[in-house]
Amino acid sequence: MKIITVCGMGIGTSVLLKMNAEKALxxxxxxxxxxxxxxxxxRGAARTAExxxxxxxxxxxxxxxxxxxxxxxxxxxxxxxxTKLTEALS
Amino acid sequence: MTLAxxxxxxxxxxxxxxxxxxxxxxLAGDGLVAGGATTDxxxxxxxxxxxxxxxxxxxxxxxALAHSRPSPAVLRTGLSWVSLAEPVExxxxxxxxxxxxxxxxxxxxxxxxxxxxxxxGAIGDDxxxxxxxxxxxxxxxxxxxxxxxxxxxDAAATPPEGETP
Numbered sequence: 001m002k003i004i005t006v007c008g009m010g011i012g013t014s015v016l017l018k019m020n021a022e023k024a025l026x027x028x029x030x031x032x033x034x035x036x037x038x039x040x041x042x043r044g045a046a047r048t049a050e051x052x053x054x055x056x057x058x059x060x061x062x063x064x065x066x067x068x069x070x071x072x073x074x075x076x077x078x079x080x081x082x083t084k085l086t087e088a089l090s
Numbered sequence: 091m092t093l094a095x096x097x098x099x100x101x102x103x104x105x106x107x108x109x110x111x112x113x114x115x116x117l118a119g120d121g122l123v124a125g126g127a128t129t130d131x132x133x134x135x136x137x138x139x140x141x142x143x144x145x146x147x148x149x150x151x152x153x154a155l156a157h158s159r160p161s162p163a164v165l166r167t168g169l170s171w172v173s174l175a176e177p178v179e180x181x182x183x184x185x186x187x188x189x190x191x192x193x194x195x196x197x198x199x200x201x202x203x204x205x206x207x208x209x210x211g212a213i214g215d216d217x218x219x220x221x222x223x224x225x226x227x228x229x230x231x232x233x234x235x236x237x238x239x240x241x242x243x244d245a246a247a248t249p250p251e252g253e254t255p
Contacts, residue, residue: 009158013155015202019207076214
C-alpha cells in the first residue's frame with residue numbers, strides 16, 4: 001500500500017508527517033510505503049496512492065484523485081494520526 | 091546532527107516581539123542568516139510560500155515551521171528558533187495563535203531527517219514544548235533541548251528497523 005504525505009515544498013512539514021505516519025503504521029502493524037511529496041508532484045503521486053495525508057490548507061489543492069484524502073490538524077499528535085489512519089484503513 | 095547542534099545560539103530569539111506573521115517569519119529568517127544557513131533572499135521566499143499556499147506551515151497548536159525549498163539562498167542546512175512574547179495569528183483554523191516559529195533551511199530533501207524527528211518529538215511533548223516556550227534566553231532554550239535530546243537517546247535503546255546496532 002502506498003501513502004503520501006503532502007506539503008507545499010516537500011522538505012518540511014511533509015517529512016515530519018511522513019515520520020509520524022510511519023510510526024503510527026508500525027503501531028497498527030500495517031505494512032505501507034510512505035512517501036513525502038510537495039504539492040506540485042502530489043497530484044501525480046496521489047493517482048497511485050491509496051491514502052493522502054495533508055493539512056486542511058492544502059487538501060483542496062490535491063484535486064480529484066482516487067486516493068482517500070485525510071486532513072491532519074496536528075502533525076505532531078500521534079493519537080490523531082493513528083485514529084484517522086485506522087478509520088481510513090477500515 | 092542533533093537539534094541542539096543544528097541551532098547555534100545566534101539563530102535563537104526568545105521572547106521576541108512581532109506584530110504579525112510576516113514579522114514573525116522575518117525574525118526566523120534573520121536567525122537563519124545570523125546562524126550562517128541562508129541569505130536574506132530566503133527570508134522573503136519563506137514569506138512568499140505562505141502568501142501562495144496559505145498557513146499550512148502551522149502544523150501543531152501554537153507552532154509554525156517556516157521554510158521554503160532548497161535554493162541558491164540556502165548556504166547550508168540549518169534551523170532557527172523564535173519564541174514570541176505575544177502570539178500572532180497566521181490564519182490557521184486549528185492551530186492559531188502561534189508562539190513558536192522554527193525556520194528551516196535545507197539543501198536537499200532528506201539530509202535533515204534526524205533533526206526533524208527530534209524537532210517533532212520536542213513539539214509533540216507538551217511539557218517540554220511549554221518549557222521551551224517559556225525559556226527567557228537562547229542559552230536556557232538550548233539547555234532544555236540538550237537535556238531532552240540526551241534523555242531521548244537513552245530511551246531509544248531499540249535501533250530502527252533494518253539497521254544493526
